[in-house]
Amino acid sequence: MSVTGVLQVWVAALLVHLAASKVVLRPEGFLKLPTYVGTTTFNAGVANKAAYDSVTNLLYVVGHDNDVMQIINMKDSLTNPVHARSIRFDPLNQGFPNDVKVCRGGLPTLEFLAISFETKNNLEQAHVHLYQLLEQPGDALVRLKTVATVEGYDPNSIAWHKDCTELVVVSQGTMHVLNGELVDPKPSVDVLIPRLGLNVDRRTVPFSETAITSARVRQVMTKCDTGSYTQLISHVEDLEPNFVVVDDDNIAYVLMQSNNAIGRMDLQDPLTPMSYHNMGRKDWSQYKMDTSYEDGGINQNPHSMTSLYQPAHAVAFKFANKTWLATADTANIRRHNIRSGSTTLCNFDESVVGATWTRSNTFSSFMDANTAAQLKTNMSSNAITGRLPFCQLKTFQDGYNPLQLSYSYLTTYGGRGWSLIDASDMSRVYDSGDIMETYFASSAATDSDKAVYNSYYQAPQSAQSQYVDRTSINTGPNPTAIATGNINGTQVVVVANGNIGGLYTFSITLDGSGAPQVGFEGFIRRGSPGLTWANAYVRSDDAVGEPGIEDLLWIEDEGQHVVVAISKIAGVASFYEVQLQ
Ligand SMILES: *[C@@H]1O[C@H](CO)[C@@H](O)[C@H](O)[C@H]1NC(C)=O
Ligand SMILES: *[C@@H]1O[C@H](CO)[C@@H](O)[C@H](O)[C@H]1NC(C)=O
Ligand SMILES: *[C@@H]1O[C@H](CO)[C@@H](O)[C@H](O)[C@H]1NC(C)=O
Numbered sequence: 001m002s003v004t005g006v007l008q009v010w011v012a013a014l015l016v017h018l019a020a021s022k023v024v025l026r027p028e029g030f031l032k033l034p035t036y037v038g039t040t041t042f043n044a045g046v047a048n049k050a051a052y053d054s055v056t057n058l059l060y061v062v063g064h065d066n067d068v069m070q071i072i073n074m075k076d077s078l079t080n081p082v083h084a085r086s087i088r089f090d091p092l093n094q095g096f097p098n099d100v101k102v103c104r105g106g107l108p109t110l111e112f113l114a115i116s117f118e119t120k121n122n123l124e125q126a127h128v129h130l131y132q133l134l135e136q137p138g139d140a141l142v143r144l145k146t147v148a149t150v151e152g153y154d155p156n157s158i159a160w161h162k163d164c165t166e167l168v169v170v171s172q173g174t175m176h177v178l179n180g181e182l183v184d185p186k187p188s189v190d191v192l193i194p195r196l197g198l199n200v201d202r203r204t205v206p207f208s209e210t211a212i213t214s215a216r217v218r219q220v221m222t223k224c225d226t227g228s229y230t231q232l233i234s235h236v237e238d239l240e241p242n243f244v245v246v247d248d249d250n251i252a253y254v255l256m257q258s259n260n261a262i263g264r265m266d267l268q269d270p271l272t273p274m275s276y277h278n279m280g281r282k283d284w285s286q287y288k289m290d291t292s293y294e295d296g297g298i299n300q301n302p303h304s305m306t307s308l309y310q311p312a313h314a315v316a317f318k319f320a321n322k323t324w325l326a327t328a329d330t331a332n333i334r335r336h337n338i339r340s341g342s343t344t345l346c347n348f349d350e351s352v353v354g355a356t357w358t359r360s361n362t363f364s365s366f367m368d369a370n371t372a373a374q375l376k377t378n379m380s381s382n383a384i385t386g387r388l389p390f391c392q393l394k395t396f397q398d399g400y401n402p403l404q405l406s407y408s409y410l411t412t413y414g415g416r417g418w419s420l421i422d423a424s425d426m427s428r429v430y431d432s433g434d435i436m437e438t439y440f441a442s443s444a445a446t447d448s449d450k451a452v453y454n455s456y457y458q459a460p461q462s463a464q465s466q467y468v469d470r471t472s473i474n475t476g477p478n479p480t481a482i483a484t485g486n487i488n489g490t491q492v493v494v495v496a497n498g499n500i501g502g503l504y505t506f507s508i509t510l511d512g513s514g515a516p517q518v519g520f521e522g523f524i525r526r527g528s529p530g531l532t533w534a535n536a537y538v539r540s541d542d543a544v545g546e547p548g549i550e551d552l553l554w555i556e557d558e559g560q561h562v563v564v565a566i567s568k569i570a571g572v573a574s575f576y577e578v579q580l581q
Pocket of ligand 3 (some may be wrong): 559
């Protein structure tokens, strides 16, 4: 064999080896986080969001309801770290933490631990505190700047400019009651700018009614269905920004889950307005969905209906010299039943279950008559789509044809998967389809997996498997958080099951034409299906699992790759090592 021949064989073998390498998540440390008084209690509100400082190897976790911040020390081990300390916030002066983010901009004056707080009962506008990053877990928490007030009330998500010169804060503007009156705060996107000295400047990003409308962004509420609150709600007021992420080029992406849209703005260019992108609908005639818990268990079928993707959580990353956005897509249905004493202030529901939908709605002539008849038959059966929520808004966006006073297509909620978006034009290049649900019907699924299929946490005394199949009608696998990292050239995406916990792993490689090629690598879940959540929690192992994952972090340090899942319901930080095999 010639030298080139040998080389060719060797290169071919290497390629086969690369293609065959498998991404594996190995369960490692599992920390039950304490309340601020030091007790470990199931579902005590001690963990929602997290941020990691790669210089000090400290992981910060904030717990909203317990008003606490956990300091986890990862200096000695990334895979088996230790809980060092819990810091209690002051509910009156600071409020309750919504999000936490670390930034190290390269200059000592630009290093911050940012925490957004909402005030008790939303009595006042929200605040952001900029603290000094701790060097050691025991260091005092020192505020560096004046407390910055933001326009919004519920600053659920924050993200830094890469140089730490700006912090983007998004507030949803959820309706709430104040002194017996309904308050419907505007959504807001604030940009905070830490100045030399103590000051923090703020600019509030304007929303454009015409830009939103021309981008065909979905409007959910125009007014309450019933109730004493009769004010009209504008398209801008209806926006609900719930998550923000900033990419390496300082483009911010603002997710508006219930509106099924993403706003995109360049932080370097504050004069160019935000652009709005409709995330479109998923066609379930080419995928399989489980639509009922009364159909004898795992039973997935294609349906002639669409669902709104509804991105809830996202990561931005560079791969093959391009910026991508990976979004976790899951249902968010707007429903309100807001009262003050015996007065109903606002009742609203954008959806209605299939069995009810057919009673007051019909299909337009744009739909094939056979399909329409089948859909109606399916919706009249609780074993098919009778309990699935469908959109009942009379808007063009949601399929309503105002000329025929009927629907041209049927819309349900949530992508039940994740999407890969080309950030340059916000087009979707990949959709995980039905993999997160059909995995459970595959030979790879274990009996322990199947036992908790589409189950969810309902009460501490219920077994983890007790509500098996129950979420089939609303969220299915409920992807609530997503993280990504690159291991030796393979981009790995990890997606959380927000109901029963567990992580789905995917890999992205490039095909011959340079297009991303996504492969499903597997599912792993900690937990013990037969135990009740409460009994599992008191055991010394990881039997409680990670119900209600709200945040997912990818930590890379000295060649080690670790994924941390933050379980809101269990109050746990769960660590996995990611490896190529
Ligand atoms: C009606 O339900 C069956 C069973 O789930 C499904 O296979 C079929 O595709 C549905 N029909 C339509 C038109 O969606
Ligand atoms: C990456 O993309 C940029 C902009 O398209 C281009 O200028 C640059 O040469 C590319 N770099 C590589 C390594 O391909
Ligand atoms: C990446 O490749 C290097 C060199 O082949 C190897 O030593 C290392 O273990 C790999 N890292 C992972 C996480 O697989």
